[in-house]
Each structure stands twice: as C-alpha cells, then as structure tokens.
Amino acid sequence: MSKRRSSKDTDYLFISARLRAMERNLLTGARMDRMVDAPTAADAAKVLQEIGYGDFSPDSQASLGQALAQERDKTFQELYQFVPDQSVVDVFRVKYDYHNIKTLLKARATGQDPSPLLVEAGRVEVRRLREAVEEGKLDLLPPLMAQAAAQAGEVLSATGDPQRSDFVLDDAYFREMLQAAEETGSQFLTGYVRTTIDAANLRSAVRTLRMGRGGDFLRRVLFSGGTVPEDRILAAASGGSLEELYRGTPLRAAAEAGKDAIAGGSLTAFEKACDDAVTATVAAAKSVAFGVEVVIAYLVAKEIEFTAVRIIMSGRMAGIDGEKIRERLRESYV
Numbered sequence: 260m261s262k263r264r265s266s267k268d269t270d271y272l273f274i275s276a277r278l279r280a281m282e283r284n285l286l287t288g289a290r291m292d293r294m295v296d297a298p299t300a301a302d303a304a305k306v307l308q309e310i311g312y313g314d315f316s317p318d319s320q321a322s323l324g325q326a327l328a329q330e331r332d333k334t335f336q337e338l339y340q341f342v343p344d345q346s347v348v349d350v351f352r353v354k355y356d357y358h359n360i361k362t363l364l365k366a367r368a369t370g371q372d373p374s375p376l377l378v379e380a381g382r383v384e385v386r387r388l389r390e391a392v393e394e395g396k397l398d399l400l401p402p403l404m405a406q407a408a409a410q411a412g413e414v415l416s417a418t419g420d421p422q423r424s425d426f427v428l429d430d431a432y433f434r435e436m437l438q439a440a441e442e443t444g445s446q447f448l449t450g451y452v453r454t455t456i457d458a459a460n461l462r463s464a465v466r467t468l469r470m471g472r473g474g475d476f477l478r479r480v481l482f483s484g485g486t487v488p489e490d491r492i493l494a495a496a497s498g499g500s501l502e503e504l505y506r507g508t509p510l511r512a513a514a515e516a517g518k519d520a521i522a523g524g525s526l527t528a529f530e531k532a533c534d535d536a537v538t539a540t541v542a543a544a545k546s547v548a549f550g551v552e553v554v555i556a557y558l559v560a561k562e563i564e565f566t567a568v569r570i571i572m573s574g575r576m577a578g579i580d581g582e583k584i585r586e587r588l589r590e591s592y593v
Contacts, residue, residue, distance in 0.1 A: 268550040270343040275549035277341060278557045284310040285593045286564040291571065295584050300575035307568060321375065323572050327565055331380050334561050342554055349382055350439045350448060351558045356381035356388070357432040360408050361425055363392040368415055403438075407431030430482055433459065437484045447544070447552045451559070454509055454540045456485035458533040461510055464496045465517040465529060473497075509536045527586055535590045538563060542592075560592035567591070 290306055297303040300317035307326070308314060311333075315326035338348045355378050366373035377385050383400060391397050392412075397405040407428050415424035433456050440452040460481050467477040474497045481489045487504065495504040505514035513532035520529040544556035567588055574584040 271551055271553065272549045274338070274341040274343070275547075275553040278553050281337075282557065282560070282593055285560055286310065286567055286591060287593050288591045291567055291588060291591065294571045294575075295581045297575075300572065303571060303575050312568075317572065318576060320573065320576065323569070323576075324375075327568060328378065328380070331378075331561075331565060334558075335380065338554065338558070344443060344551070346439065347443050347445065347448060347551055347554055348558065350436060350443065350452070351562065352380060352382045353432060353436045353439060354381075356383050356404060357407075357428050359383075359385060359388050360392060360404070360411070361421075361428055363389060364408070364412050364415055364424060365421055367393060367412075368419075368421075401435075403431055403435050426480060429459075433482045433484055443551075445551050445555070447541075448555050451537070451540050451555065453484060453486050454537050456482050457487050457505075457508065457510055458513065458537050460485055460487065460489070460492055461501070461505065461513060461517060462530070462533060464492055464501060465520050468496055468521045469523075469526075509540050512536065531587070531589055534563075538590055538592060556592065563589055563592055 294303040294306045304317040316322035362373045362376045391399040411424040411427040437452050440449045463480045495501045502514045513536045516529040516532040520526050541556040541559045544552040570587050
C-alpha cells in the first residue's frame with residue numbers, strides 16, 4: 260500500500276525544489292528537434308543518454324522498451340521517496356494496470372505470449388495480474404478492476420471483438436482514475452483527469468461522426484466523469500455543434516480540429532490537439548512555487564516525454580521522414 264496522509268503545500272517544499280531542478284533534464288522541444296534531425300538513430304539515442312536514459316540499442320524496439328521501462332521506474336521511485344502523499348503518484352499508474360489486463364486478455368484469446376507487451380509500472384505487480392487473469396483468480400485484484408476484467412473477458416469470448424472488450428476496460432480505467440484523483444483531495448489533479456475524460460469523449464464523437472455512425476453507437480462509447488455531460492455530447496453530435504459545445508472548455512481548439520477531421524481532414528492533427536489541450540491544463544503549475552501541483556505537472560511532463568521518445572525512436576528505426584515524425588509529436592511541458 261502507498262504512503263498516504265493529509266498534506267499541506269509546505270510539505271512539498273523539498274520535492275518541489277528537487278523537481279524544478281529535475282525539469283532541466285526533461286525532453287524539451289529543442290531536444291526533440293535534435294533527435295529528429297540527428298544523422299542516425301544512434302545519434303538520436305545519444306540525446307536521451309545526455310538527459311539520464313540508460314544505454315540501449317537504437318535498432319531494437321525491445322531495447323527501447325526496456326530503456327523506457329527503466330526511466331519510468333526511476334521516475335516513480337524518485338517521487339515515492341520524497342512525495343508526502345504517494346496516492347498522487349498512484350493516479351498515474353492506473354493506466355498501466357489496465358494496459359496489462361488488455362494485453363493478458365488478448366493473449367489468452369489468441370494463444371500468444373503476452374510477456375513482451377506487459378509493463379511493470381502499474382499498482383498491481385505483473386506477476387499477480389498474470390495469475391489473476393490467466394488462472395481465473397480475479398479476487399486477487401481490486402474490486403472494480405476484477406469486475407471489469409471479468410466483464411471484458413466475457414465480451415471478448417462472446418464477440419471476438421477486442422475493441423468492445425477494450426471499451427469495458429477503458430470505462431473502468433477512467434472511473435478508477437477519477438476516483439483515485441478525488442481521494443487525493445487535489446482539485447488540480449481531479450481537473451486534469453476530468454479534462455482527460457473530456458478529450459476521450461471528444462475523440463469518440465469525432466470518430467463516430469467521421470465513420471457515419473449514429474447516436475446509439477456513440478452512446479455506447481462515451482465515458483462518465485468529464486466536465487461535459489454525455490447527453491450534451493450526444494445532442495451536439497446529432498445535429499448540434501461540437502465546436503460550440505466545447506468553446507468554453509480547454510478543448511476549444513481540439514473541437515475545431517475535430518470539425519476538419521469529420522470532413523475528411525487530418526485525424527493526426529485532431530489527436531494532437533486533444534493531447535495538447537490536456538497538457539495545457541497543468542501549465543498553471545509553472546507559476547506555483549511549491550505544492551502538489553508541481554508533482555502532478557512533472558508526472559504529466561514525463562508521460563509526454565515517454566510518448567515522444569517512442570514516436571521519435573520508432574520513427575527513426577523505421578526510416579520515417581522527419582516531418583512525418585514531427586506531425587505526431589505533442590507539445591512538451593517545458
């Protein structure tokens with residue numbers, strides 16, 4: 260169990276100062292450009308080693324995954340050591356639990372080995388997750404997670420449709436992440452999670468309209484817990500205006516990009532706008548001298564970094580043009 264107690268802003272004086280120093284080693288936009296423009300993938304990897312990543316083979320996805328796992332673990336352990344309330348960090352580990360469950364269920368259905376895709380970054384050890392899913396011992400898991408795993412497994416077995424199974428798990432993931440954020444007592448963190456859910460729902464609405472699907476389908480793929488109610492999203496998608504609905508929210512620009520995507524424009528640009536909007540919700544932490552906000556913003560920044568590293572290095576390994584790689588990169592926190 261994680262360490263948990265009631266915390267004040269002044270309890271975060273030391274960790275805030277430490278993270279401000281650590282921010283200097285985050286993957287900035289300039290460093291991303293250096294990686295994209297580097298003569299070789301090996302030269303791109305050197306940029307990461309300059310900011311603390313371990314050595315890895317620039318030609319191996321497995322080696323890249325290992326380097327990311329090591330950096331992720333180092334980040335969590337560093338924060339656990341000094342943060343007053345570890346439950347704040349745990350909010351950012353929920354998604355890895357559900358990623359692992361998805362991987363295990365699909366592997367069980369196809370008879371494949373899930374090991375290469377499992378990530379030891381969640382709150383539940385991979386060993387215990389494997390035992391729970393592979394041996395049907397779901398009582399080893401937290402109640403909401405166990406219920407979702409059982410339901411998702413039944414859906415996958417009955418339909419053979421991994422997307423429907425994934426939705427069951429995504430729904431539980433957002434509910435559990437929001438609950439965990441609310442239990443920390445941080446309005447800043449809860450607001451970040453709610454905006455993340457808003458972005459997921461906007462994605463669902465845009466994809467549904469782009470595919471020409473109706474309201475019944477959209478209703479099944481919306482998540483609760485966001486700041487924009489599901490019934491208003493349904494109304495906007497069924498003859499209203501998504502741009503108008505999201506105009507007063509952080510997702511205003513993303514909704515505008517969604518309008519273009521619905522008409523056949525770039526889905527990549529729309530997805531990027533959604534992610535950038537979520538990142539922008541923690542930008543206020545830059546002006547906070549000390550407090551839980553500094554920890555939350557750093558965790559968000561590292562998640563953006565991990566995604567950027569995988570996009571850039573995978574692109575370099577595949578010989579993808581630099582401009583194509585840049586199109587997929589999100590705005591960095593620093």
